[in-house]
Amino acid sequence: MKKTGIINAPISTVIAHLEHSDMLTVADAGLPVPATTQRIDLALKPGVPGFLETLEVALTEMFVEKAYVSE
Numbered sequence: 001m002k003k004t005g006i007i008n009a010p011i012s013t014v015i016a017h018l019e020h021s022d023m024l025t026v027a028d029a030g031l032p033v034p035a036t037t038q039r040i041d042l043a044l045k046p047g048v049p050g051f052l053e054t055l056e057v058a059l060t061e062m063f064v065e066k067a068y069v070s071e
Contacts, residue, residue: 005061006060010040012061014040015058042054
């Protein structure tokens with residue numbers, strides 16, 4: 001069992017397999033996701049966990065080469 005870092009197995013696995021030019025999207029529940037795209041839904045209730053909290057934890061385990069931000 002992992003002691004530190006992301007303990008959500010699907011997210012930890014995705015991050016561990018990221019390579020150069022791969023993309024990871026962190027978004028709220030309103031983002032349309034194609035059926036061909038892997039989706040990991042973390043929602044417990046509306047707004048939990050929060051976007052910034054989720055992003056902050058993900059960034060502790062990965063290097064980011066480029067970021068896109070949408071309003």
